[in-house]
Amino acid sequence: MKLASEAVDKVRRREHRKLKADGDNRLARSRYLWLSGQENLTDAQQERFEAIYSQELKTGKAWAYMEMLRDLWHHEDAASATAYFKDWYKRVIHTKLTPMKKVARTIRERLPNVVSYCTHRIPNAVAEGMNSKIMSIKRRVGGYRNPENFKTAIYFYCSGLDLYPR
Numbered sequence: 001m002k003l004a005s006e007a008v009d010k011v012r013r014r015e016h017r018k019l020k021a022d023g024d025n026r027l028a029r030s031r032y033l034w035l036s037g038q039e040n041l042t043d044a045q046q047e048r049f050e051a052i053y054s055q056e057l058k059t060g061k062a063w064a065y066m067e068m069l070r071d072l073w074h075h076e077d078a079a080s081a082t083a084y085f086k087d088w089y090k091r092v093i094h095t096k097l098t099p100m101k102k103v104a105r106t107i108r109e110r111l112p113n114v115v116s117y118c119t120h121r122i123p124n125a126v127a128e129g130m131n132s133k134i135m136s137i138k139r140r141v142g143g144y145r146n147p148e149n150f151k152t153a154i155y156f157y158c159s160g161l162d163l164y165p166r
Helices: 002-021 031-035 043-053 058-074 078-093 098-109 111-120 124-141 147-159
Strands: none
Touching (some): 002 098, 043 058, 058 078, 058 098, 078 098, 078 111, 098 111, 124 147
């Protein structure tokens, strides 16, 4: 989503530069409106956003594609998420929004990793944290010759097992 937000901002900046050259300041000071979730906007900000969005600018189209991409994370399994992404990808690739096309291609290259979240519901940060803890256990004793002993150590240190249960 960070890539998509940056792409929307690039589209906004390019379009603002072009409009400003024609004397049009519609997109001035609107960055926060495009990059924040709609649930975080005040009523006044929401009204301003809707006024700008209804003018059918390129920035509005890029924002709409970003919001469509946000729905990718709500799928229950990898198959439905992949189908949703392919539909989204087709829509984005046939636009003239170069930054959004770049985001679509980047996600397509890493699609199996992206949709794995839909299956396991474990974000990358949590997986990296678990891996770090497991590797610290391995370093603590200098490695394990027996894989079963290594598994036991992981279960012991990561699940808070009591060495002397009552």
